[in-house]
Amino acid sequence: MVAENRLIQRRYRLLDTIGRGGMGEVWRALDESLGRQVAVKCLKPLGPRHEPSFLQVLRERFRREARVAAALQHRGVTVVHDFGEDDGTLFIVMELLSGRNLSQLLDDNRRQPLPVPDVIEIAEQVTAALAYTHEQAIVHRDLKPANIVRTADGTVKICDFGIARLGHDIGFTARLTGTGVAMGSPHYMSPEQIGGHGVDHRSDLYSLGCVLYEIATGVPPFDLGDAWAVLVGHRDQVPKPPRTLRPDLPEAYERIVLELLAKDPDDRPRDADELGKRLTDARHPHPGRATVAAGFADVTVPVPPLPFWTEGMTFGSPVGATRRPQRYPVDGTATVLTGTWTGGIAPQDSGASPAAALASPAPPDDRRAALAELAGRHTAALNLGRLGRWEEAGEAHRALAAARERLLGPDHPDTLTSRLEAGHALGRLGRHFEAHQIYAEVLAGRERALGPDHPDALSCRHHVARNLGRLGRLEDCRAMAQEVAAARVRVLGAQHPDTLATYCELAHVLGKLGMWTEALHTYQEIAAARAATLGPDHEDTLTARYEVGIGLGRLGRGAEALALYRDLVVDRTRAQGADDPETLRARHGLGVSLGRQNRWQEALVEAREVAAARARVLGPEHPDTLVSRRETAVALGWLGRWSEALDVYRQVADARERVLGAAHFDALASQGDLAQCLEQLGRRDEAAARRRRVAALHQERAVRRARKRDGTWSAGPRVSSG
Structure with missing residues (x-):
């Protein structure tokens, strides 16, 4: 052609x-x-x-x-x-996407169902994408496994919106009309599509139900002999409950899939936003247990004795960057598009480079089995991180990186992805110098294989910039974040989520450098861009607005911050509910703003209510609960109620030392609060003793950090911010 x-x-x-x-x-x-x-x-x-x-x-x-x-x-x-x-x-x-579409993932796994965590992950990401496209009045009309790609970094993407809509508008469904133009897939068509009735966004939800059914069970809901039988099944037959084929699928997800497959559109979830809320509600692991995928089999393992508040914790950027769902990277570097376009050629895995992958023949069965095993090991390692077992997760990722290097080569995207995850684990353990060395090496490999402006290379540079901030190299972090943001604008566009995530990191470091005017301006631009592209009630938009409130407060613009937080509490409550942790975070900001306006009685009421709600929702020793309890003590002090404040400060200090350790920064800050409160009560000797203890712990902390730096920093390459 x-x-x-x-x-x-x-x-x-x-x-x-x-x-x-x-x-x-x-x-x-x-x-x-x-x-x-x-x-x-x-x-x-x-x-x-x-x-x-x-x-x-x-x-x-x-x-x-x-x-x-x-x-x-x-x-x-x-x-x-x-x-x-x-x-x-x-x-x-x-x-150009590097990854596998869902049909290929099933083929890689010999048409066996995907691990339950993968099914959940894919469901949530596709639902979020559909919520956005439906808001733009776009209906896909041809959603199927071949049109959904999971990239090497775990991102799930829907392909071929334009082509799918084109096919429906012209009025053809290829495999039924014989025109040779692939415009539909009987296994994933809604009853109203088949009957030629009006089609709206709920047709996409039905097709998504078909996709989720297939990746959860290994077969479509109506796996019948020919296209006409499949169409009749969609129209007239009740699908077999997925748990009859996949008993370990949680009942909540079976209910969701069956609701999506309702014949009448009115019986399905109202829209993708409602579906997203149902998927969120379904994420309720049994206390003390968790599922970790080992290979492609799910096994239940006991959770180690972690604090209650670690359950369900996410570990995103502290600056409110775009929330990235937990990633389940896949093996295979081949560029993936869709079955409509690639039905004749299925790109295969390679061990050398993307170009070689595209030209290589299909791998033998033993290679496929090895790749499947490595994919399962990667999922298991990621789940260890989700449980907070970062030491074990890091070891698992390092071993996996070595295995992938032997099979695929040192610069293969999956090898580099495993090494990057090992760096993330080190960062979670506070070993930022070692993480920096790994990030630098992965960045060099990605730039070698893909070029400096490839999205994966820019993603790695983003991690390097963020880690520089963790190392205290704030100016280097700022310079590199500015470079990455400019590159992402050029490659992805100014309003792409990844571009805005880097701007969030830039705004965060600007704040740490005391450049709050610049930080506030950046946060305001992020909030406006997210509102325009994602909508005013999207989680990421609301998070950016919260950061705007922080900037206003830092610049002494308390009245504006107070008004912003009031509106944000209303919007969070409407979008997510009164007890959502992010709603409570907005209420906390409201209480702080009331205090800055010297409205301490109102601030005390707000702090107590938020502390009680956080204790109920997150647990009594969750860090956010303790922050709210400390804010209660602050308000009591400003009201002259120092004896009451002392009791609260002491409870917070004891809890932080018990949970975080005596030398943790927050625990030391609580000891300082206690000393100040004792001074106000005239108990100067006790206050002096507290301050001496804090000084000794600070010194001990500084010595440990110096030893760690001297022992590891010199071994790693220094990444220039220029």
């Missing part, structure tokens, strides 16, 4: 074919203007047997839907960079 090495629009150099399908070909190409690799989809000429009017409609729909797809900006939607026509060939330029 088109020739290798052809230059499209004097910009996109076609390198090699990724796949072929009914509508055309997909090429790996080089964008010579920006020096990055992309995927180029070329529409196949349909020939003289089609009516001219049909061809005209096809071209117009192609152009219109390409514009629609290009306007979508969400982490869970494949990025469209460009589209056009070159010498009679219509084309779309999209981001």
Whole structure:
């Protein structure tokens, strides 16, 4: 159809074919203007047997839907960079994804169901992407495993929005009409789609139910002999409950899948937002137990005796960056698109480079089995981290990185991903110097294999920048964060979630440097961008607004901060409920702002209510609960009620020392609070004794940090921020 090495629009150099399908070909190409690799989809000429009017409609729909797809900006939607026509060939330029689509994942696993954590992870990410696209009045209409990709970093992306809508509008379903244009898949079509009735966003929810059923059980809900039998099944038959095929699937998720597969759209969840809330509600692990995937089998293991408040804890950036769902990386570097486009060629795994992967033959069964085993080991290692067992998680990731290097090579994306996760584990253990060494080496490998502007390389540079901040190298962190943000704007766009995540890191370090005017301006821009792309009630938008409130408070603009927090509490309560931890965080900010306005009686009432709610929701010794209890003591002190304040300060100090250790920064701060309170009560000798103890612990902490730095820092390369 088109020739290798052809230059499209004097910009996109076609390198090699990724796949072929009914509508055309997909090429790996080089964008010579920006020096990055992309995927180029070329529409196949349909020939003289089609009516001219049909061809005209096809071209117009192609152009219109390409514009629609290009306007979508969400982490869970494949990025469209460009589209056009070159010498009679219509084309779309999209981001080049490294990963596997869900159909390929099932094939890799010999059509066995995916691990339960993977099913949950995929369900939540696809639901978030559908919520966004449905808000833009876009209905996919062809959601299926081949159109959903899980990339090497665990991100789940929906592909082919434009093509799917195009197919529905023209009015064809390929495998039924025989036109040769792949416009639908019987196994995933909703009853209203089949009957030719009106289709809305709930049709996508039905298709998602079909996808979740298949990845949870290994088979579609109506796995019948031919296309017509499948369509009749969708219309008339009740699907077999998934737990009859997969007993370890939690009942809550079975209920959700069956509700999605309701014949009547009115019986399904109202929209993707409601579905997202149901998925969140379903995440209730049994106390003291957790599931860890070992290989592709799920085994239940006892959780070690961690504090109650660690259950369900997420470990995101402290600056409120975009929340990234727990990642379950997959094996295989091959670029993945969709079954519609790649039905004829399935890219296979390789051990050397992405280019070699695209040209390599299918791996033998033993190689597939080895890759499947490594994928399971990666999932198990990630779950150890989710349980807070970072030492074990780090060891597991290091061993896995060595195994992947032997099988795939040192610069293979999956090898580098495992090494990166080992660095994350070290960071969680406070071993930031060692983490820095790993980040630097992974960054060098990714830039070697992919180029400095590849999204994966930029993701690694983002981690390097953040880790520089943890090392106290704030100016280096600021400089590198600015560079990464500028690169992500250039490559991904100014409003891409990853770009905004880097701007969050930049704003955070600006605040730590005392540059609060610049930090506030950055947070305000992030909040505005997220509101425009994600909506005003999206979690990430609300998080950015909270950070704006912090900036206003730091700059002494207390009245503005107070008004912001009042509105934020209302919006959080509406979107997530009164007892959601983030709603309580907004209420905490409201209480602090009341205190800064010298409205201490109101601040005391708010602090007590939030402390009680956090104790009920998070536990009495959760760090956030203790922060609210400390705020209660602060308010009591300002009201002159020092004896009451002393009791609360002492309780907080004892809890922090018990949970965090005597030398932890927060525990030391609590000892300082106690000393100040004792001074106010005239108990100067006790206050002096507290301060001496704090000084001794600070000195001990400094010595330990110096020894750790001297023992590990010199061994690692120094990453320049320039």
